[in-house]
Amino acid sequence: MTPRPTTPQATDQKTSAVKTLPHNYDRAALARFEVFLFASVATVLVTRGYLAAMGYPQIGGGGLHVAHVLWGGLLMAVAIVMTAITEGSRIRARASLIGGIGFGLFIDEVGKFVTSDVNYFYQPAIAIMYVVFVLFYLIAREIVIRRGMNDRHRLAIGARALSDLALGQLDKVHYHHALRVLDGIQDPELADLAGSIKTGLHSHTPTGDGVESRLTNWRNSVSTRLDAVLGHRIVRRIVLALFIVEALGSIATAVIALFTKVEIVAEDVSDLVVLLSTATSTILVILGVWFLFRNRYLRALRLLRASIVISLLVTQVYLFTQDQFGALTGFVLSLFMLAVLRVTIRTEEAAAEAATDRSLEVRH
Template structure:
């Protein structure tokens, strides 16, 4: 495989990776905030903040942090502010959604058992919807120009690091509309006018993240590694199915109506069928269809099966949730590599 072919696999710019990375930062900040908040409150005996008849609920602090994030992006410039606002907004959203139990129950019950499952559904739907929007939107020539212009703005503000600088130049190289050539050349000339700093914590974090995904893609190009990871995925999916079946027939199952039981049973069967078909095509081909079927089974599991497990064992199911997210990211990398390889000239 030539260097050009390898670049086609490892450096696709069909969508805005930076936008997806910012959303993932928002989401993970929110999830981490929920876990840290609940662990802290449990360890301290759920203290009352305010004293007397007052109790300042942390949903208010969450709203305040989200407002700070919105105002910051409205009145300041630069990617550094946007990244910081994303982090602050994610923390604020975590504090906000953590108190959902109070707002869906008549007795304002923070300990409402399905609260974790509700939060889980919100986070998963957020992730799937944002990822779909970013990837389906893709990047046209105007979008590429906007990314280059933002990089030029960051350079003027002293906020552009080496990683972002090189990324902007590669994105601008993808502009195909000849009528925009003069504008592209002007932006490139502006970017070449100064040398961006090579240090800084942001640059180190970005370089580490890029190196991680590059190594992951390199590893997943080996069929043996992919089959090992996918075997672990299949075992994890089957374990989730067994857990649901056990919970449904167990006497300790939380009371639920017949409709919800039916939905869980249907989703369990659907997940099992998709996993079986995925394994079949994994060994018989086509390989890309197998990956897509396994991804579909994982999405069904995330949206329904894992939610049911959360209602049974709220924090114990977090491990399965983390594994599922890891597997979803792994499948995304594998599918992207297969699609890129299929698009190369034979």
């Protein structure tokens, strides 16, 4: 049976729990960026898999060829226009998805634009895409987390929540998150404005008759059911068991390779990157399982999540150059495991936050 702490406090040290509170950075912004990035990676994989399966067909005739980079540009333009002419956080989330698909179609044809013979199959093109995806992830995540949130940023988040409430797009999770963020404002000059926004959040309730409200209610219903499935104890234990098996298998493989002196050879850059990224993911999995058995549940989950992110952003992309359409199986499995981990981490962070709040109430 997978180790599991019996109380929220056991998820990690109290100081670590405080650092995970959603007050410290804009989680919605980071979530939108991750949707954009993973949609881009998925689009590259699906596009190359489809083209390989269909024998690389061409759209057009009579000397014309409609490259999918054009569809990518069109989708990115649609995403930009959506955010320019409409209101609401829900639109920004949809624009992140559409823009990510568009960027994936765009970057997939980078080989054509860095070679004189317009070579779609240019081998280093995968390396270029890898560098772009990884730099995007590292830089954007660092900016969102490290910049934190000042009082005016908190005020803006609250104001956006009030706008979403008026549009019928605000769900309970973001509603309570906005109130917690507003409670963190310390500048006395902004206290009155923050109070007015909180009053609006408490007093105004949309009719629920609008299209956006119905779409939000439907999305919330689907999201709640999906989270319930992904966060179910059995599903969580299956995923953690897979990680444990992977860790044990990796250790056994390393021991066998050590005693049999197996020589590992990387024939090209793609093999080398797959080897290094796989080794990094394996180390993170082993560390995650180690912390799991030491009842450092939240830290273990974050390490396991990091291993999946590396697999999605690096290993799967490079494996696709070798396995083509077959790489989709590994990508879908990794995406499923990441979704389970994200739901579980969110639940644990909420439990840690609730425990911290209770502790503060007792002290006062």
